[in-house]
Every structure is written in structure tokens, then in C-alpha cells.
Amino acid sequence: MTLTEKILAKKAGVKSLTPQEFIEIEPDLALSNDITAPITIDEFEKAGGKNVRCPERVFMIPDHFTPNKDILSAEHYRKLKDFAAKHAGVRFFEQGEVGVEHALLPEMGAIRPGMVVIGADSHTCTYGALGAFSTGVGSTDVAGFLLTGKAWLKVPPTVKAVFTGVMGEWMSGKDLILLLIGKIGVSGAQYRAIEFSGPVIDALSVEGRMTMANMAIEAGGKNGVFVPDTKVAEYLKGRTKEKGDYLAPDADAVYERTVTIDVTGLTPVVACPHLPENVKPARDIMNVRIDQVVIGSCTNGRIEDMRVAAKILKGRKVDPNLRCLVLPATPKIYRQALDEGLFQVFLDAHAVISPPTCGPCLGGHMGILAHGERCVSTTNRNFVGRMGHRESEIYLASPAVAAASAVAGRITDPSELMK
Amino acid sequence: MKYTGTVYTFGDNVNTDEIIPARYLNTTDPTVLGRYCMEDIRPGFGTRAEKGSIIVAGDNFGCGSSREHAPLSLKYAGIACVVAVSFARIFFRNAINIGLPIIESRDISSKAKEGDTLTVDLDTGRAVVGGEEIAIAPFPPFMQKIVEEGGWLPYLLKTTAH
Structure with missing residues (x-):
């Protein structure tokens, strides 16, 4: 069996x-x-x-x-x-x-x-x-x-x-x-x-x-x-x-x-609108401008995710034309991120820290997309209208890709930013 | 159980966010859930579809979240039954559990067109569309028993001593 x-x-x-x-x-x-x-x-x-x-x-x-x-x-x-x-x-x-x-x-x-x-x-x-x-x-x-x-x-x-x-x-x-x-x-x-x-x-x-x-x-x-x-x-x-x-x-x-799947030589990927199967290497679509980044959710809101995001955001600022929302998934993760100094990094980078909630992932609250807006999100679904207006777009990615994209203002492979 | 209604066609991977967007999940009011059915992919559908209409869709209908509001929204919008090539599994069990008839049929899905009149007869296992007769595979016996009892809770209460 x-x-x-x-x-x-x-x-x-x-x-x-x-x-x-x-x-x-x-x-x-x-x-x-x-x-x-x-x-x-x-x-x-x-x-x-x-x-x-x-x-x-x-x-x-x-x-x-x-x-x-x-x-x-x-x-x-x-x-x-x-x-x-x-x-x-x-x-x-x-x-x-x-x-x-x-x-x-x-x-x-x-x-x-x-x-x-x-x-x-x-x-x-x-x-x-x-x-x-x-x-x-x-x-x-x-x-x-x-x-x-x-x-x-x-x-x-x-x-x-x-x-x-x-x-x-x-x-x-x-x-x-x-x-x-x-x-x-x-x-x-x-x-x-x-x-x-x-x-x-x-x-x-x-x-x-x-x-x-x-x-x-x-x-x-x-x-x-x-x-x-x-x-x-x-x-x-x-x-x-x-x-x-x-x-x-x-x-x-x-x-x-x-x-x-042999992962040797593969680079971080992004799932493009409007299905999680539309997967492409992040480095192939680096010209896509974005309006919002979400780092959190039941998929990627744990302490390791917070650490990776902070590693990339440390000493950098998110693009002034976008908002970057960080949602530690539980009070314990929230406290741990605070104790490890990650909040300092997020705040210095001009990211917003939200209380634990599913909120934006399903278009509930705390980060809804307007008509025509694009979001790189560490969540799990990029369906039509999932995070807001039916003509908004969601690109699913890892915390590393999301944080790097927040700094660049467009979809970015972290290795491009960190080299 | 026999249903005759106007066909509304949808494609593959119609997901639960499209069937009823999460912004309406702060209520279980039938009027609201019915009115906003399919709002983001076919605005106005929830009020336009006449009672007894039948949705005919492609592969993986109802994929995504576990929201029972999705089959409820279809029911409240007046949809009599949904025919699809395949259903996502949580949607499938939710529909069975709440008593929304669903039929897996690649033949019906490939033949029925928007605006056609479709008849589905679950008792005889036959469907008719465009003058053509199509056989429908029956549910497995376990599912049939749930459907016959009117849903999962009536079945469970009848079969469980407590």
C-alpha cells in the first residue's frame, strides 16, 4: 500500500x-x-x-x-x-x-x-x-x-x-x-x-x-x-x-x-494569471511591472519565509511605486520575527506588517487589488478576481521572488538582485 | 429525477472564486449568493439565468476552495443541475452533500451548445440535446444512496445510531 x-x-x-x-x-x-x-x-x-x-x-x-x-x-x-x-x-x-x-x-x-x-x-x-x-x-x-x-x-x-x-x-x-x-x-x-x-x-x-x-x-x-x-x-x-x-x-x-523532476540548473518560477499551472521561470518575465507584493498566507507565512524575505529586503527599500505587505501567519511567528529583528528590516524597507490573517489571499481585506493592478504573491491561487477586481492579475511565487520583485518594482529573479 | 432546461456553457477549470467571489462570503443569504453567481466571468448571470437552467462545462468544474457557498450559489441562482467533463473533488462532494445534481459527461459537454434545450433523466440514465440521445453513467451505489436520502446528513442520521 x-x-x-x-x-x-x-x-x-x-x-x-x-x-x-x-x-x-x-x-x-x-x-x-x-x-x-x-x-x-x-x-x-x-x-x-x-x-x-x-x-x-x-x-x-x-x-x-x-x-x-x-x-x-x-x-x-x-x-x-x-x-x-x-x-x-x-x-x-x-x-x-x-x-x-x-x-x-x-x-x-x-x-x-x-x-x-x-x-x-x-x-x-x-x-x-x-x-x-x-x-x-x-x-x-x-x-x-x-x-x-x-x-x-x-x-x-x-x-x-x-x-x-x-x-x-x-x-x-x-x-x-x-x-x-x-x-x-x-x-x-x-x-x-x-x-x-x-x-x-x-x-x-x-x-x-x-x-x-x-x-x-x-x-x-x-x-x-x-x-x-x-x-x-x-x-x-x-x-x-x-x-x-x-x-x-x-x-x-x-x-x-x-x-x-530533476531540479538541477532550474531557477525560481512564477505562476502567471489566471491558473497555478501557468508556470514560467521568473527570469523570463522580468519586464512585468507590479503594484503590490504579498508575503504571507497558509502557503508561505512561516518563520523561514519571513527570514528569506528579510534576507533580501535587508538594506534595501521596496520600489516607491508599490506596496509590500508582510503577514506573519500566527502570533508566535509574529513575535519570533520581531525578536529576530526582521520587523526592523521590513519597516526600514517600507513594507507594511499586517496582523495574522488570510485577508488579501482570497480578496477579503488588508490588500485588495484595483482594476488593472498586478500583484506578486506568495499565496496559492491566481484565479480571476481572487484578490480583488476581475481585471487585476496575480503572479504566484516564493518569498524570495516576492521580496526581490518588491525591491525591483517588477517580477525579478532573486539572483539578479543579489549578485 | 428529470430536468429540462436552457443550456449555459462554460469552459475548463471554472473555479469557486469565479462561481461566487469571496467578497460575498460574509453572508449565507440565498438572495445574495444567487445574485452574484459567476459575477466576475459572466456579469449578470446570477439574475439572468432562468429557473431550471443547466450549466454545461468542461474539465475540473469547481476547482479551488472548499466553500459550500459555490454549489449553494448555483442552486440559489436557479440552476437545476451541472454537467461537466469532470468536477474538482471538494465541489463534487459539496454538491452531493447539499443535493445539487451533477453529472459527469464528456459527450453532453461536447455536444450541448449555449441556448440549447437539454433534458437529463437520472432515473433512466439518458440525456437528450439537439435531438440526440446520450447515455449517462450512473453514480457509484454509495453516492446513489446519499443522493436518494436527500444529502449526506439525512443519510448519516438514518444509518448511524446515536
Whole structure:
């Protein structure tokens, strides 16, 4: 069995599973946010729900339109808060404690290898970086979990993505996942698990793996997963006392397809409007002028991302004709960036530092694009109208490319700026 | 279940940000979600499409976010069912869970044109468009049971003792 099949079989209590089987399982954790939880709560109550089945497994994380952007969002926020107050055990996080959900849960040790996690948020697939099976579902799925502790899944076939070769200086997990999406397309792993492996993956940090697993959905994937190793064990030290289940694929596992990418000689890439599969080397499109840069999100808002951005911005200023927004994804990352002196660098460079929020990534608030504006963003989607006006444009890139582009005022390969 | 309606065609990779932009996700009001359906790629669609219309699209319909507001927006805009070559998986389960009929059919997608009248009969597994009859593959038995019970929660409540 592949790693995904193994995790699901263990959870389902069966010896083996094959792709396309339908299973009903009891997930270890279910999350929802200030956009999706209001529907979950309505459906739970409409179905006559009185008590939450496993409240300690339920996380309601208000991160999308927070700090509340308008009255309607504030009402949704209060709905989550009231629900958590009524159902003891359900976790809700106040401002000051809350961060972008997919950065927050791993950071607090809530995710461990071998877990099965469902979330009413498509980027729930992030936790595959820790060797968990995690997948995005809908609000009603989470309502079903609140009522019965159960969810339904179809066992996905697995695509193996192998990365070999030598990484260039400014290459990152973001470049690897964009290269894969560029190669297989936005439906290339539709309904499928992606199992990442190879020497480049072994050398990649856990945070870099989170960036990659996060965007499995952008290839249509059900989940993205990495074999948990000593780096994962190291990451979890001090975050949780629970051991976790370090599973690995069998030697005779059956993969539907294997995609191999040799990264030797490759340079940082950008996904051009309006699909994440429109991937080009940054150095090939360096004449594109930009109006905004966003560095943050569940994809690239972690401390390593902040450090890379600061390394490039140190001693430089962002182009006076653009705005550069930096969003540390959680309060802990925010404090760490502050303690490490990164905020000094950002402020000296004339970047703006935002509180933790998903805000601009989905065109919520804190950095909306006007008609005709272009943005280089470390987020995950560049669909029409995603960050604002339908005639605005988003170029997805790594924190290094984003920071270098902020200084240059146009899309830039970091090596051009740093030579 | 049988649906007859006017066809509106869309291409590949219609994503959930296009189906209902996130700026309207601060509400679950059916009127608002219906009105702004497809606003950024086809302005006015949410109020123009007559009740019972059918969307016929290409590959990977509903890709992107997990927002259940997307199938709800289509439902509230009066769309009776969606036919596509393929659906993104979260959209697929959301549609099944909330009871928006969806049909995977490359044949219908290649033959139906904007403004055609399309009939889809899920009971007989047949569709008719432009005088031509097309066979529709049935859902797997597990999905059929959910659809027959009216969605995931009714199914779950019926089959789970609690």
C-alpha cells in the first residue's frame, strides 16, 4: 500500500484498501473557519444536533476575514464564538491567539503523523507534510462529524512525485510545487493523493514541505503526503507529548503514475494569471511591472519565509511605486520575527506588517487589488478576481521572488538582485 | 429525477472564486449568493439565468476552495443541475452533500451548445440535446444512496445510531 492507503486502512480498521473504495471513518480532527463554520453550525442545528459528538476534536478558527472586516463578518465571528462557548471542548481562538489555521494547528502540536484530518478549507491538505492524511471537505461534512464523529471518503489512487538533483541557491519548496503543477496541470492529480519523495524532499525542511503539501489541491489533489522522518520528529519536539504513528509506504506499493523532476540548473518560477499551472521561470518575465507584493498566507507565512524575505529586503527599500505587505501567519511567528529583528528590516524597507490573517489571499481585506493592478504573491491561487477586481492579475511565487520583485518594482529573479 | 432546461456553457477549470467571489462570503443569504453567481466571468448571470437552467462545462468544474457557498450559489441562482467533463473533488462532494445534481459527461459537454434545450433523466440514465440521445453513467451505489436520502446528513442520521 502507498502511504495514503496505509494511513486510511489503519484508521478504517482494515488490513488493506484499494483505490476507489468508499469508506466511512472517524477522523481524529475536524476544522472549519469563519467562512465555512457558519454553514456547519446551521446544518448541525437544522439536523437537530444538541451535543457535539467529539468536541475535543473540533477546531473553529476565525482567520479569513479577521480582524473582522465588516458587520456581517463580525456576526459570523460571534456565531463561532457562541457555538464554542455552548459546546464545551470545541476550540475557538480569540484575536491575539488566532493565526492562519494551517500554520496554527501544526505549530501548536495538534497535528501528528498517522492522523486523519478533515477540514472545511481546501488547504487542509497542508498537514501531509507531517505524515498525516488530511483533506479539504465542505461545511456539511464537518456538520456530519459534529453529529456523529464520522466522515465519508473515497480512497484515492496515488501519484508519486519524485524530486532529484541539486537545488539552486534561491530555490524553495514553493518552486518545487509550482514546477510540479506546471508539469501535470491543475487537474493533473484530480481525486488523487500525491506522495512526495526523492533526495531533494529528504533535504527539505518541514516548513518547506508544508508549502508543498498545501498546494496539492492546486493540482486537483485530495491530499499531499510526505513520509514522516526524523525532521518531523524534531519539529514536533516541544509541541506535543503524543508520539504519532510514523508509517511508510510498502516496497511493493502501487502508484498510478510517477512524475520525476530533476531540479538541477532550474531557477525560481512564477505562476502567471489566471491558473497555478501557468508556470514560467521568473527570469523570463522580468519586464512585468507590479503594484503590490504579498508575503504571507497558509502557503508561505512561516518563520523561514519571513527570514528569506528579510534576507533580501535587508538594506534595501521596496520600489516607491508599490506596496509590500508582510503577514506573519500566527502570533508566535509574529513575535519570533520581531525578536529576530526582521520587523526592523521590513519597516526600514517600507513594507507594511499586517496582523495574522488570510485577508488579501482570497480578496477579503488588508490588500485588495484595483482594476488593472498586478500583484506578486506568495499565496496559492491566481484565479480571476481572487484578490480583488476581475481585471487585476496575480503572479504566484516564493518569498524570495516576492521580496526581490518588491525591491525591483517588477517580477525579478532573486539572483539578479543579489549578485 | 428529470430536468429540462436552457443550456449555459462554460469552459475548463471554472473555479469557486469565479462561481461566487469571496467578497460575498460574509453572508449565507440565498438572495445574495444567487445574485452574484459567476459575477466576475459572466456579469449578470446570477439574475439572468432562468429557473431550471443547466450549466454545461468542461474539465475540473469547481476547482479551488472548499466553500459550500459555490454549489449553494448555483442552486440559489436557479440552476437545476451541472454537467461537466469532470468536477474538482471538494465541489463534487459539496454538491452531493447539499443535493445539487451533477453529472459527469464528456459527450453532453461536447455536444450541448449555449441556448440549447437539454433534458437529463437520472432515473433512466439518458440525456437528450439537439435531438440526440446520450447515455449517462450512473453514480457509484454509495453516492446513489446519499443522493436518494436527500444529502449526506439525512443519510448519516438514518444509518448511524446515536
